[in-house]
Amino acid sequence: MSRHIVVVGTGAAGLTVAEELRHLGYDGALTLVGGENHPPYDRPPLSKRFLAGEAEAAQLWLAGPDVLDRLDATAYRGRRAVAADLAARTVTLDGGTVLPYSDLVVATGVTPRTLPGTAGLTGALTLKTLDDARALGARLLPGQRLVVVGGGFLGTETAWTALALGCGVTLVTPTTTVLPGLGDRVGSLAGERLAAAGATVLTQVAVHSVREGDGLPRGGDLDVLLDDGTRLPAETVLVAIGSRPDTGWLSVTNLDLSDGIRCDATGRAAPRVHACGDVAAWYQPSSGRHLRLEHRMHASDQARVVAADLLGEHRELDRAPFFWTDQGPNKIVVHGLITPDAEFDAHEADTEHDRFTGVYRTDGRVCAVLGWNNPRQAMRLRRELLTDPAPAPVGAPLAAATSAG
Ligand SMILES: Cc1cc2nc3c(=O)[nH]c(=O)nc-3n(C[C@H](O)[C@H](O)[C@H](O)COP(=O)(O)OP(=O)(O)OC[C@H]3O[C@@H](n4cnc5c(N)ncnc54)[C@H](O)[C@@H]3O)c2cc1C
Structure with a gap:
């Protein structure tokens, strides 16, 4: 078959692969499969400016219609890949469409984890998509109470935004500080700043359950019960307790999906299969480990390495990834x-x-x-x-996966 690159997932990583392929001169067939019904958009503003009502959806688009036209790609928007057969080299979409490929790029990102018992509770939300941010924003009205479960970047950023919108905010985290990934000193400072801005920050305590709150003395649609017996009434609960890679549709392949998709240092997961972005755990030569990060710039950096690799050009990822967080x-x-x-x-x-x-x-x-x-x-x-004194060796081991579908 003539060359046909299929990219599944059209967030920052998937779109960048497509753009970079064309930029590098690839003129073969290109198909983009995106599970959401929006043009590719940027997620970081969802917990910040967009949630605060300071940006329109159109300001989040990563590529305008002209750019998408120039990609000259067949686009399936609002369609999800439901299976892949790596031996036959096909991807099946919901609705039954089967796409043959010569090369597959998986850029399907992650899905938020939820708390047991919260499915179906109207005010218990997660934040990942534009639609999630719209649903959450509609509830963050002045005077409303928000309980944020989780003290990571997403939870703290949303807490700051909700404070600015005039909500009462309580953040609950089982860790000793918020932002535990930044260490005790920085995490403590971040927690102090959040508390000084008006949030109640409860550390070293976990959420036991979230229930409908009818009949609570202080009202509230939801009743958040903590492990230490504290009860928090709230109109809205944001569950921000991390995420899991979106790899369910690949479960019958032989890919190593132990934490995302295991890849070598250029994103190869198996013959003719690459992965990049939040879903991918790349081999990192300097540490000898596989590493999966959920950082915006890292996703597009990996995507450019993948596009180059697809066209036979070896590039390496910088040893020092970058991320930012806006804490108010x-x-x-x-x-x-x-x-x-x-x-x-x-x-x-x-x-x-x-x-x-x-x-x-x-x-x-x-x-x-x-x-x-x-x-x-x-x-x-x-x-x-942070300049790497020992450049990464070329040709790091391929992941254990085989091409069998
Ligand atoms: C609210 C929020 C705030 C953030 N803030 C920051 C920040 O301040 N700084 C920072 O560095 N990072 C931040 N991030 C992380 C950053 O946005 C991600 O690292 C980046 O979006 C990853 O891009 P990606 O393309 O790998 O995945 P995604 O952007 O998640 O895109 C994956 C796409 O694939 C689609 N998909 C999934 N499964 C399928 C399927 N089977 N078929 C078809 N399509 C599928 C999904 O619907 C999604 O559209 C934030 C993330 C969120 C959610």
Whole structure:
């Protein structure tokens, strides 16, 4: 068959693969399968400007109609891949359409985890899609009470936005601080800032259950019961307890799906199958581990490596991934990878004025740098401290998967 690249998932990663393929001169057949009924859009504003009502949906589109036209791709929008046969090289969509491919790129992202017992509760929501953000935003009216379950980036960002909208906000997390991935010091500071802005931040306590709240003395549609017996009435509960890779449709293949799709250092998961973005766990030569990250820029960085690899050009991913989070007025950027045992050392600390940088060290080596309202200095530190002295070896091992479907 002549070359036909099928990309499943049209978020940041899937769209970037398609754009980069054309940019690099690929002029063969290209098909894009996207499960959502929207043009490809950017997710980070969903918990920030878009949720706050400061951006229109049209401002989130990652590509306008002209760009999509220029891609000259067959697009299936609002259609999901439901199965793949890697031996026959076909993908089946809902509705039964079978797409033969010469190369498959999987960029299906992740799906939020939910709390047991919350399915079907009107006010218990998760936040992943544009439609989720619309549903949540419609409930975040002044005076309404929001309980955020989970103290990660999504939970804290949404808590800040809900405060700005005039809601009463309680955030519950079983960890010792919010943003536990940033370590105790930065996490404590982030929690203090959130509390100072008006949120009630409850750490080291888990949610036992969420139920319909009819008949509660203080009203509220929902009743959130914590492990320590505390009851929190709320009109809305945001469940932000992490996510799982969207790989169910690949379950009958031989791909290694132990945590997302296991790939080599250029995104190859099996012969003629690549994966990139949140769904993909790439081999990282510098650490010798497979790593799956849920960061916006990382998704498009991987996508460009995949597009090049599909066209026979070897590229490598930078050792130091980048992400940011907006904590209300405070913008945090991180370059590199913060290992669980890393120690944080504030570099140029001005915590009083909420502007500092710091480095994370593990075994005496800098593994990451952080900027708190100080992106330029963080970038300078990245250049100084995070350049890889030993370039990654070419041809890292392919994942254990085979081409059998
Ligand atoms: C609310 C929110 C805020 C965020 N904020 C930040 C931030 O501040 N900084 C940061 O670095 N990162 C942030 N992120 C993470 C960032 O958005 C992701 O890392 C990025 O979107 C990943 O892109 P992706 O293309 O891999 O996956 P996605 O954007 O999830 O796209 C995957 C697409 O595939 C589709 N799909 C899934 N299964 C199928 C199927 N079987 N068939 C067809 N299509 C399918 C999905 O519907 C989806 O449209 C945020 C994420 C969210 C949800």
